[in-house]
Amino acid sequence: MKRLWSVKHSSGRMTEKLRDFLGISPVVSEILIQRGYQQPEEAIEFMRPTLLNLISPFCFCDMLQTVERLSLALERKEKVLIYGDYDVDGVTSTTLLYKVLIDLGLQAVAYIPHRQDEGYGLHSEAVERAAKAGVSVIITVDCGVTAVEEVELAKTLNIDVIITDHHEPLKVLPKAFAIINPKLENSGYPFRDLAGVGVAFKLAQALLQSLGNDETGIHSEIKLLDLVALGTIADLVPLIGENRVLVHYGLRQMEETNHPGLAALLEECGLRDKTLKAGQIGFMVAPRINAAGRMDSARAGLELLLTEDAERAGELARQLTRENQSRQETEKEILAEAISLLEREPLPRVIVLSTDHWHHGVVGIVASRLVERYYRPVFIISEDGEEAKGSARGIAGYPVLEQLSTQAHLLTKFGGHKQAAGFSLPAKNIKKLREGLNEQALAFDETLFQEVLRIDSQVALEAVSGDLLRQLDLMAPFGFGNPGPILASKEIPVHSLSTVGKDQSHLKFRFGSKGELEGIAFRLGERLNELKDKLTLDAAFVLDWNTFRGQENVQLMIKDIQTEANWLNPQSVHEADPTAYQEIAVTNEEIEIEWLDWRDLPQKEWPIQYNQRLWIWDNTGCMPTLRLGNDLASSQHTQGEGSEEDPLNQDEDGKVNQSLGLVFGLPLTEEDFREGVDKLRRLGIFRIALAGFQAPLEERVRQRCCYIAREELVQLYRELLAKSSRANPFRWGTVLKISAKEKAGLKVFEELGLIRCLGGTDEIVLEWIPAQSKLDLESSLRYRLAKERLDRALKFHNQLLVSSIQLKKLY
Template identity: 35%
Template sequence: MRWTLKPKPQPEKLKALKEALQVDEATATLLLQRGIENYEDAKRFFRPSFEDLHDPFLMKDMDKAVARIEKAIANKENILVYGDYDVDGTTSVALMSSYLKTKHNLVYTYIPNRYDEGYGISYKGINFAQENNFSLIIALDCGIKAIEKVAHAKTLGVDFIICDHHRPGAETPEAVAVLDPKQDDCNYPYKELCGCGVGFKLIQALASKEGKTAEDLSEYLDLVATAIGADIVPIDGENRVLAYFGLMVINSNPRPGIKAILTQVKKTELTITDVVFIVAPRINAAGRMKHGNYAVTLLVEEDEDLATKYASEINEYNLDRREIDKEITQDALKQIEEQKEQNRLTTVVFHEDWHKGVIGIVASRLTETYYRPTLVFTRSGDKLAASARSVKGFDVYNALEACSEHIEQFGGHKYAAGLTLKEENYEAFKQAFENEVSTTIDRDLLIPEIKIDAQINLDDITSKFYRILKQFAPFGPSNMTPVFMTENLIDTGYGKCVGEDKTHLRLTVTQPEVSTRIVCIGFSMGDKLDIISENKPFKAIYSIDENEWQGNVSLQLKLRDIKE
């Protein structure tokens, strides 16, 4: 691990913020690191408001999108709501279709089949629309690069409204409206919405025509918060507001589908991290193992008994997914070892029988193991399909773009992407990808980095300090859980390996001349027991957490790493 201590803020700014907010130095430091420099900034950060959301009509083509939907409703046209089979796509489709159905009864949904249509807009979906008399398709979380497909739809008399958040190419489709804040000529103030967030801005614009506000649409924010967490977009600006109020809905009055998932896991008071690890994988499992339609059906269901039934089925898909991804990960690790390619700066593996629905998860696991840009390929029809994952700081999308001569199709983000290519191009692509990464990556990025927000002492860790830290939530990119470093720690003599296979480290620490003692837990850190033994001083980086045991709640340190 590379430990990187973030630079201290300017002393005059630190002093001014401490005085303005009446907070300690550590809290003021954390706020300044997040761009919060005065009382008004802090108020917006700690007390998100619907008033902080931007006018949806600032987004390019929003007026055109609203006008076309109003025309479709007035003329009683069939509307097809189309979205991808991942969490962002299925929540987007659930949001848009359920809202439009309150205005219009000719609204239907379409999720492409992962296995014969792949990501994004498909010719099969367009032909389905034409054959079933749909004159308008609203595409969510996809479509920004579907130039030829949207042109094909136009020849069939099918209009498109595209709501996307992926990076556009050199040209955009000739749709009725293209809503994507990442377009160069879009002046929308916030660029990091997820697909479901763009969909929410569209329903916000539609509702505003009836005098309704974003707050009147809060019942849809459980879907938006789920998509924000699952799609790993920054949780700042508008996303922070949407996630904050979305979590309130999830924890107080979620839709029956999400409530049914939470009942299965018997979890109360979810954080955004819980959404990522509990709700999102189950929604994702439908598209991975069966069909994304199952997820949409669950998310729009209003009957609690039916929602419970659907959630139970989806949970089974998730259990199957876990088994399969465990097997494929083991196969892939074995393949890497046998190829003796540990000296490469990339990981590229392929097996024609690997389950296409889980290769993205496997790519993430391989990235965690070897910490380098990773591609996992499997066969998809007459082509090879892959999921790409990257390491922090390296743009895998740009690397794929540099290898595009070998690729049929690709799309995605800085850290996660997907592609297809012809099998005869696999070896050439593999070498080109290695060459591109080798010549562009900073070698430091191949060592996992932990960024430390501040160095503190144990006596700085009080219940008041923790109460303030909790208000920094929801956490995520651009507002990660604060990480601290403390030096001269000493185990009080109770340090030991715990857990079924003794792989975790549990200890109680103190510091010289400090009366505070606090319990630490280090998951998968049992091999570091010797560092803390025999009263040897050590330093640790950690986040602060709560531990509940037999009804007692106490603060504990969740260790990230320790060093002598």
């Protein structure tokens, strides 16, 4: 089916503001804004990720008691079983936690169930075997949050179960000793999208910070990030927030990995000693580890990552390559058969296919391929006698796990995410599952099943350059949740076109009047005859480097190509405000604000009508907040003037009194002021009073702007230098959290290349890097932004405090 192409409207002035401050292409600034990074500080934190932004593992409510339990296990020399999963996320989670526990001196054993013989998750048989082997603690990684009965069995056998998982929990939770899962409603952790290996890393962080010493301490955290990056990329969690930081630094660590098995695997993929990208790991490295679990047992992948023997690592890497090749052949056969089955009849809304001879370990990949081809949710099932196991993959707007749960009465077991899930069921129920899912799908609008290609920016071919690609690379690592920006050009001149690849399955283009730009379209070889005689084409593509004989040239990686693209008119999307109050739709965005000047009035003289609804943008605390202020309104009047039983604030005619907005306290920055006015406008409030203004201490303004003065930076520099002269790397901070201002200074020094963070959250480990030449503070975007914000804030304060202020010019 031909895709529709869609591109959002330009953000205009906001794009120019971001472009000018960061010194970047308007294409890049527009993409940043479209992805939610509208303010310079947001864009800087995104484009320059730092380990200093990692969240404390002790935000997890159950983390402290988990550390205490494992500390007791260390003291008592108890046996601890790490129970994982057979995919890359599970294997890396198991490897990481096993290495940390062993390094800390615990008696740890690692176990991964066999995909075919045991299936996913914690099993009763494994729990019973663990009890017979003398295990006192089981730590699940990348599984366990649905293992209610198995955890209950473990308790009867005197085994404490600690669950670390990232899958969606069911209504009933296991009664485990502790559950560390960011998707729990009361997890305490502010970032919910960690992969299983990310959650395991958080436990490792807590253990290293609590039980580590100079040899096995915080500084070893960074050496684990290659495993974290591998599992996170493979599991297709969003590469935003903390995941982005972990993968960014994990890829760097992978380039100099101290894990012989990972080094051997990179060598086998031809990636050793190269700058690594998330896409290479996802398409070349991860599938080799996955192949072991899919085709036989994941234990070969686990052994590879655990071994310290380089020779054995090489043998295992070659073995995984052979298994991956076998997996590819099996996948190809199943895909061909699935396509043949599908094309006999009209395409259903939800594809549900099954046979008794498909390899269960590969059906998930085949499901993904079918989604790419047909843009339908796909459920592929492998039958084994009276039982069957399946994998599901979804499309945007179709929540796989939620839809699967509507058929729970037909299933034996199921679990997963919005876009992917696994399940098992009696084979006799497959037909009912197919009918049930397709009946449920009728509730979705038909447009859901029409694929729309989201274009990040429409550009002229002349704008495609190495400089543009270098700027776009600052947005990497790319992957799920942060895809490589898709650009589009209309009517590109086609110089030449041919098929390439082993089966002539790919298309190779030369674009431009002289063929100056190369393009490659994977798996589109079948469209050669359709496109070969066209003089111009519309192309959607991402940019990448093509390295040949030491030379790097820009290459277009084609996502879609049409003789004439079908463009979908961009629709304005209303983003719901996350605050708890009810918004009132603003029908006329051009309504002018009526400003009221109460700056010099004491509170008791504010002319507020009784029962008038009052919304206050309060700037007197640490951070500005929006709240209802009827308590203030009531305090202006004596008791008996009205009834407390008048919640709608109605007047004598039964009409609701016009709401009033109040900017209370001098906003510390212009951004604070505008944010408050925007929130009031969205509530339908256009009468806004200014009150309670007085000049704040400049130190408060500096803190709000995250500004640290040059003199303070000099002092911090001297302290860091003194610390590093005694030991390098060195610890910085205490059990008390590092202040926001101090962290801002450290980020500036990191930008300037003076320090490198090696791990930690409250207390961190830093490596000092002596400057090779004189440094310019202005070269730090963070310092420049904070300085500019402070200057702008102080100027804005002077404007707001002037008695003759022009209120109409405020907003």
